[in-house]
Amino acid sequence: MKKRFFILLSVVSLILVYSCEDSLNPYGEFQEKYVLNCVMRADTNFQVTYLTKNYVTPDFNPYSNTNDPTIKNAVIRMWNGNDDVVILKDSTLVRPAGDNYKTPYSVYYTSNFQPKPNTKVEIEALLPNGKRLSSSATVPSSVSFSGIKTDTLIPTPGQNFVRFVWNTNRKNPVFVARLGIYYYKNNNKQTRYIYTIPSSYVNIDGKMEPVFSKPFSTLSYSVDLQTVNTAMQLLSEEVEDKSKIQILVCGIELLSLDDNLSMYYNATARSGDIFSVKLDETDYSNIQGGFGVFGIYVRNFYVIRFSKDYIRSYGFEPALSF
Numbered sequence: 001m002k003k004r005f006f007i008l009l010s011v012v013s014l015i016l017v018y019s020c021e022d023s024l025n026p027y028g029e030f031q032e033k034y035v036l037n038c039v040m041r042a043d044t045n046f047q048v049t050y051l052t053k054n055y056v057t058p059d060f061n062p063y064s065n066t067n068d069p070t071i072k073n074a075v076i077r078m079w080n081g082n083d084d085v086v087i088l089k090d091s092t093l094v095r096p097a098g099d100n101y102k103t104p105y106s107v108y109y110t111s112n113f114q115p116k117p118n119t120k121v122e123i124e125a126l127l128p129n130g131k132r133l134s135s136s137a138t139v140p141s142s143v144s145f146s147g148i149k150t151d152t153l154i155p156t157p158g159q160n161f162v163r164f165v166w167n168t169n170r171k172n173p174v175f176v177a178r179l180g181i182y183y184y185k186n187n188n189k190q191t192r193y194i195y196t197i198p199s200s201y202v203n204i205d206g207k208m209e210p211v212f213s214k215p216f217s218t219l220s221y222s223v224d225l226q227t228v229n230t231a232m233q234l235l236s237e238e239v240e241d242k243s244k245i246q247i248l249v250c251g252i253e254l255l256s257l258d259d260n261l262s263m264y265y266n267a268t269a270r271s272g273d274i275f276s277v278k279l280d281e282t283d284y285s286n287i288q289g290g291f292g293v294f295g296i297y298v299r300n301f302y303v304i305r306f307s308k309d310y311i312r313s314y315g316f317e318p319a320l321s322f
């Protein structure tokens with residue numbers, strides 16, 4: 001027994017001595033890598049790209065870095081087929097107060113590039129040191145909302161939910177839905193606002209907390225009428241003077257994600273199980289020669305009108321006459 005204890009003590013002593021003498025480097029050998037991020041919106045001609053690189057901090061806190069890792073003076077091109085080619089311009093944006101980096105944001109942009117549906121788009125960044133980053137993506141097709149299957153009025157008599165239905169010729173589509181109450185607020189001038197309607201609400205300690213929808217692949221989206229009622233009630237409680245509010249419509253903003261953005265979400269999304277904890281961060285990249293994400297989405301929009309009696313039941317006035 002004494003012999004075993006002596007052997008164990010000797011092993012522990014050797015480990016402690018080795019640990020004290022040898023400094024462990026948690027970073028390993030640093031290798032400079034470059035990152036290109038661009039999420040393109042195919043229903044507009046304004047596109048923005050961000051180009052940066054990795055860095056090492058003297059401590060374990062990545063936010064202690066004060067040197068802006070943005071890469072300037074690069075040449076970034078986008079093209080859609082053989083004829084539609086554009087070179088992005090570089091620009092700067094003012095940073096918010098309290099940001100670690102004191103220099104302005106550096107971005108690359110174009111206001112003259114809108115790719116065609118179902119076509120391939122390519123991007124290439126040539127860095128000042130000769131490094132090249134590139135990627136490609138396919139523009140998702142727009143959807144067509146069904147005027148027959150989609151509801152036309154809130155509330156629909158005899159129905160306790162609100163439903164939107166659409167069609168697409170794309171295989172394995174992925175969507176993101178954002179539902180909202182669109183209204184005017186008259187403060188000397190008429191300004192339009194949006195009050196978001198989540199997929200549901202959860203009562204936590206007497207407070208209604210929103211639960212938002214994750215990306216999905218079905219060709220429809222619906223919420224309970226009670227969820228819409230709760231959103232209208234919360235909006236009415238937040239407004240001091242309801243006479244200044246005019247309700248317009250209930251609108252859905254439907255984003256169609258391309259395959260790259262869909263895979264990025266699937267690779268990085270955390271478990272929907274509230275009892276699960278993700279201990280490691282999943283890396284996803286579709287950039288050749290570096291890291292980052294290049295993806296495309298298309299924005300689609302559709303509205304449903306509220307009944308005038310429904311709007312007035314919450315103390316508001318309808319903005320539309322029909």
